[in-house]
Amino acid sequence: MKREAQVPLADASAVAHRSLLTQATTSLVGYRLRRAQLSVFHRFLMLFDDLRLRPAEYSVLVLIADNPGRKQTEIAEVLGIKRANFVTLVHGLAQRRLVERAASADDRRANALHLTAEGQAFVVRARALHDAMEADLVTRLGGPAGRDRLLSLLDRLT
């Protein structure tokens, strides 16, 4: 009993000695926003490690799946990716035979983006994986209402 009572006391003392005053930084909206975003993205990376897919690549695949035949610039702009950087991203997906860059019919400068058959099957798997993660996040947020509250609050910051 004595021992068990002393341990927390010793710990509290040690914590009191080592703990830092972090209120001024950790209570900030920007700081907490960054930590939450890093946490969610880190989780994404772990979950998609097998598929070797990064968040931006997932967004691109889903966007092409839902909007086949669009130009690179259109897809890149929606996601806020510079078209110069988008070249490398699409090149990687094309090398993996997930995406095809077809010559556009009406504009020979443009690349019309499509998923290959392999790409479509891949997206089905990726979507299932991501939907499970999203469902878990919504649960953590207290259901769809909590999710909507969060998205609404995030929108006010943008």
Next chain:
Amino acid sequence: MKREAQVPLADASAVAHRSLLTQATTSLVGYRLRRAQLSVFHRFLMLFDDLRLRPAEYSVLVLIADNPGRKQTEIAEVLGIKRANFVTLVHGLAQRRLVERAASADDRRANALHLTAEGQAFVVRARALHDAMEADLVTRLGGPAGRDRLLSLLDRLT
């Protein structure tokens, strides 16, 4: 009247042709989280352009101000920065005469971090600038209650 009625119709037609189906990506928690975080950080960078201070540097200065004499590793750990990368960060602040790395009394391996007089004056300015931004963010969130709701929701994701 006719014209004013036709303009939105023409726009709607143009939008219908050009708009993409983005629901599957833009409604995602992770995606919206990232966009909000980038927006807030971008705003920070604009606001602190004159002071030539980045978000991580601001956090470090405030943390040292509130916890003078702590070791580099302690400050770095709290902020989730690798100590290898923290060296460059502190070096930059030391070169600007904002931070001093004093030899620790009890452990000659460690650097005890302090703000210089110049650093303390600088932090006062930086804090004022940041507090104004934070106040504006809180206003956008509908007051302190909205801010607390957001922070609470963000915590559930971490």
Next chain:
DNA sequence: TATTGTTATACTCTATAACTATA
């Protein structure tokens, strides 16, 4: 002239390994 895809380049952030001097 303007736009599309592209290349080259640079800067930041992040991550790991290995060294040194202390403990």
Next chain:
DNA sequence: TATAGTTATAGAGTATAACAATA
């Protein structure tokens, strides 16, 4: 042995400038 600070390095992410082909 383990730890604190450091150096070197490599990988992503992001930004701009400039070019060729095409509009």
